[in-house]
Amino acid sequence: MSEQDDRHSDVDDIASEHAPDRFDGEFPIRIHGLTNAFGDVKIHDQLDLDVKRGEILGVVGGSGTGKSVLMRSIIGLQVPTEGQIEVFGQNITEAEPDEVIGVRNRWGVLFQGGALFSTLSVGENVQVPLKQFYPELSQKLLDEIASYKTVLTGLPEEAASKFPSELSGGMRKRAGLARALALDPELLFLDEPTAGLDPIGGAKFDELLRELTDTLGLTVFLITHDLDTLYAICDRVAVLADKKVIAVGTIPELLENDHPWIQEYFNGPRARAATATHERGKALDKPDGQGA
Ligand SMILES: Nc1ncnc2c1ncn2[C@@H]1O[C@H](COP(=O)(O)OP(=O)(O)OP(=O)(O)O)[C@@H](O)[C@H]1O
Ligand SMILES: [Mg+2]
Numbered sequence: 001m002s003e004q005d006d007r008h009s010d011v012d013d014i015a016s017e018h019a020p021d022r023f024d025g026e027f028p029i030r031i032h033g034l035t036n037a038f039g040d041v042k043i044h045d046q047l048d049l050d051v052k053r054g055e056i057l058g059v060v061g062g063s064g065t066g067k068s069v070l071m072r073s074i075i076g077l078q079v080p081t082e083g084q085i086e087v088f089g090q091n092i093t094e095a096e097p098d099e100v101i102g103v104r105n106r107w108g109v110l111f112q113g114g115a116l117f118s119t120l121s122v123g124e125n126v127q128v129p130l131k132q133f134y135p136e137l138s139q140k141l142l143d144e145i146a147s148y149k150t151v152l153t154g155l156p157e158e159a160a161s162k163f164p165s166e167l168s169g170g171m172r173k174r175a176g177l178a179r180a181l182a183l184d185p186e187l188l189f190l191d192e193p194t195a196g197l198d199p200i201g202g203a204k205f206d207e208l209l210r211e212l213t214d215t216l217g218l219t220v221f222l223i224t225h226d227l228d229t230l231y232a233i234c235d236r237v238a239v240l241a242d243k244k245v246i247a248v249g250t251i252p253e254l255l256e257n258d259h260p261w262i263q264e265y266f267n268g269p270r271a272r273a274a275t276a277t278h279e280r281g282k283a284l285d286k287p288d289g290q291g292a
Contacts, residue, residue, distance in 0.1 A: 023088040028053050028219050034083035043069050045243035056220040058230045061240030067223045071189050105133045108180030112191035116164040122175045123160035129182045149178040154208055170201040191223045206233045227274035
């Protein structure tokens with residue numbers, strides 16, 4: 001057997017030893033009656049939301065409406081005042097910490113701002129969750145996996161040895177995504193991944209995300225302000241306002257909703273520009289060139 005085959009069989013053995021059965025239910029995330037408060041201030045009040053398996057769910061809402069707090073609640077970093085959150089069918093609000101560990105290694109997270117550890121190289125950043133959950137992995141294997149994840153997100157292989165400060169903003173986002181994908185997650189949480197990127201960089205990131213979602217069979221909880229992202233890659237969009245998810249659906253479905261924030265957001269001038277870009281893109285994609 002060649003060295004290459006050896007290496008792959010090591011990876012396969014470790015993967016199959018640790019891999020839990022993939023979730024095959026309809027909703028990997030179910031939130032019911034969620035209330036979050038800081039002191040007397042309620043951020044969420046009896047919020048409900050189900051996320052479908054295999055979808056990219058866009059999560060939108062004005063600044064301060066509690067999108068990041070919602071994400072933090074789902075991944076167990078924010079203890080809710082009330083309500084239930086099920087992830088992969090397990091109630092994480094009531095589970096003991098060691099029960100949650102079995103669920104935590106099935107999701108990947110890119111936090112708002114995408115903070116990578118600045119004193120670690122990209123490859124070492126990707127290895128952080130691997131070392132945390134699989135301390136027995138050899139350094140050789142850690143390097144292999146980090147290099148594979150780096151390339152998977154469209155970065156050149158040599159980016160693995162660079163420090164975050166040596167990368168452009170767009171490359172840093174990809175590096176953050178590589179770290180979020182380190183554990184082969186089924187669920188991906190992304191908080192404003194394209195914020196600060198120019199439109200072309202943002203569109204490329206969107207394309208990558210859609211492709212990875214489809215090929216790796218991910219479910220994605222994607223907080224974004226980016227209308228282009230919503231139009232280009234989200235299957236459904238959930239709207240946070242009035243301390244709840246006031247609507248969830250496809251963009252055409254949301255356009256039917258007469259809530260003032262939804263109308264202003266999806267029918268405002270920026271939304272019209274994003275629709276026009278999206279329609280133009282679809283026309284150019286047609287093989288017969290019709291409408292281009
Ligand atoms: N740890 C905390 N302690 C107290 N208040 C908090 C804490 N975290 C968030 N908040 C408050 O909760 C509210 C919702 O914050 P959150 O970060 O979820 O907003 P957001 O919708 O993500 O906004 P943005 O679009 O600006 O990122 C804000 O008023 C914020 O100040
Ligand atoms: Mg936020």
